[in-house]
Amino acid sequence: MACLFKKRFLVMGLSAMLALPLQAEEPSQNQGPDRNSAQAHSPADSREIIWLSPSERATVLAEMRQFVVASQAILQGVLDENWQTVEDAAREVGVRQMRQTPPGLRDKLPEGFMRLGPKVHRGFENIADEASGLADKTVVLQKLADLQQHCISCHASWQFKARP
Numbered sequence: 487m488a489c490l491f492k493k494r495f496l497v498m499g500l501s502a503m504l505a506l507p508l509q510a511e512e513p514s515q516n517q518g519p520d521r522n523s524a525q526a527h528s529p530a531d532s533r534e535i536i537w538l539s540p541s542e543r544a545t546v547l548a549e550m551r552q553f554v555v556a557s558q559a560i561l562q563g564v565l566d567e568n569w570q571t572v573e574d575a576a577r578e579v580g581v582r583q584m585r586q587t588p589p590g591l592r593d594k595l596p597e598g599f600m601r602l603g604p605k606v607h608r609g610f611e612n613i614a615d616e617a618s619g620l621a622d623k624t625v626v627l628q629k630l631a632d633l634q635q636h637c638i639s640c641h642a643s644w645q646f647k648a649r650p
């Protein structure tokens with residue numbers, strides 16, 4: 487029973503992945519208001535909406551993009567054994583960045599969101615400490631993998647929308 491479900495899930499996943507490039511290559515088959523491919527094939531977005539002002543949304547999204555920049559620099563720094571790069575990149579998005587969140591914006595963020603955010607910043611701060619201390623490659627990679635679980639959980643639950 488469990489096995490059957492898994493198989494079905496896999497097939498659904500595969501067809502979803504295959505469907506996208508096909509639609510992109512053959513737009514003529516998906517024209518017209520009733521055949522919007524995104525609506526026809528994606529499940530409804532059930533992530534909870536967090537309403538922000540346009541500039542607040544821009545601020546948090548910029549912070550998000552910095553997380554990707556930092557994560558990439560950390561991985562490259564570990565590969566190159568350049569511990570200063572790892573420390574600087576991680577410190578940049580550590581607790582200092584967390585403290586910079588404007589209070590007005592913080593008030594709009596739900597409790598669950600406010601629990602996950604600091605975990606990510608503290609995770610990066612821990613990476614910075616490890617880089618300036620023992621600098622163990624495996625420890626740094628494990629910390630990055632662990633903190634990315636929080637990125638995943640948060641992204642699964644919330645989305646931002648802007649209104650003035």
Ligand code: HEC
Pocket residue numbers: 547548550551553554557599600602603606633634636637638640641644645646647
């Ligand atoms: C506490 C919640 C939370 C955490 C933790 C979090 N994010 Fe996000 N992130 C969001 C939300 C909400 C959005 C907006 C999604 C949407 O509106 O569709 C977002 C958007 C993004 C975007 C898109 C940025 C853009 O310009 O559109 C990136 C990239 C991103 N996050 C990376 C990360 C990475 C990497 C991590 C972990 C290191 C992370 N985020 C941690 C909530 C979070």
